Amino acid sequence: MFFWHGRRESPSGSLERCFTDSLDGVSEAPFSALNLGLHVGDDERAVRANRERVSAQLGGVPIAWMDQVHGASVAEVTLDDVASGQAGPSADAMVSRDSGLALGVMVADCTPVLLSDDAAGVIGVAHAGRPGMLAGVVPAALEAMRHLGARDISAVLGPSICGRCYEVPREMHDAARQAHPASAAITWRGTPAIDVAAGVASQLADAGVPLEWVPGCTREEPRLYSYRRDGATGRFAGLIVRKAAVS
Numbered sequence: 534m535f536f537w538h539g540r541r542e543s544p545s546g547s548l549e550r551c552f553t554d555s556l557d558g559v560s561e562a563p564f565s566a567l568n569l570g571l572h573v574g575d576d577e578r579a580v581r582a583n584r585e586r587v588s589a590q591l592g593g594v595p596i597a598w599m600d601q602v603h604g605a606s607v608a609e610v611t612l613d614d615v616a617s618g619q620a621g622p623s624a625d626a627m628v629s630r631d632s633g634l635a636l637g638v639m640v641a642d643c644t645p646v647l648l649s650d651d652a653a654g655v656i657g658v659a660h661a662g663r664p665g666m667l668a669g670v671v672p673a674a675l676e677a678m679r680h681l682g683a684r685d686i687s688a689v690l691g692p693s694i695c696g697r698c699y700e701v702p703r704e705m706h707d708a709a710r711q712a713h714p715a716s717a718a719i720t721w722r723g724t725p726a727i728d729v730a731a732g733v734a735s736q737l738a739d740a741g742v743p744l745e746w747v748p749g750c751t752r753e754e755p756r757l758y759s760y761r762r763d764g765a766t767g768r769f770a771g772l773i774v775r776k777a778a779v780s
């Protein structure tokens with residue numbers, strides 16, 4: 534179920550952050566088993582059952598999902614939006630001040646980013662593929678969180694395709710290197726590549742946001758979904774939820 538799971542307690546409550554894997558779900562090949570993406574051609578009932586399983590593991594909290602479009606738009610979401618069954622926003626980042634609501638970001642090679650300011654009670658997620666990293670979706674999410682009162686944000690980067698595995702045409706590599714030098718990479722075969730997660734890490738460093746980076750390359754780790762490796766495949770997720778202390 535979980536590739537990585539972390540829980541942090543503070544006087545204001547707890548913060549739970551995790552990245553799922555492809556195990557312990559009900560989807561069949563090529564989506565087996567814990568596919569959380571509704572847009573990839575899997576049976577909708579299976580995806581909904583998988584999402585329920587993940588929610589149950591997080592204590593039954595509702596999960597907000599986005600319609601991800603490889604842009605830099607940020608949406609604020611509330612527990613009421615999700616509880617009322619409202620469709621998820623078309624965006625690549627979400628922020629919220631609500632506790633008891635998990636924010637989810639789906640990936641299969643792109644970089645999932647979890648953001649939080651425990652004291653301010655603000656959380657966020659971002660989906661950073663190559664276009665989103667270059668468009669600045671993560672700095673945009675930080676800005677939206679600061680607008681909600683966040684001052685002391687920290688980040689967790691989840692597993693994604695590594696710079697050795699993400700081959701791109703020379704022109705694309707050069708454009709990325711010009712915008713974010715840290716994202717320039719070379720493949721295992723010595724050809725031009727991009728390290729999207731390194732680009733995101735440099736954006737977070739530039740913003741003064743401390744970072745925890747969960748190791749793992751999606752293309753090399755069989756427990757994780759990888760679009761580059763498999764083509765038709767599922768999506769795993771990064772999730773973050775804040776739970777207020779019971780007084």
Ligand SMILES: [Zn+2]
Nearest residue numbers: 695698750753
């Ligand atoms: Zn790799």
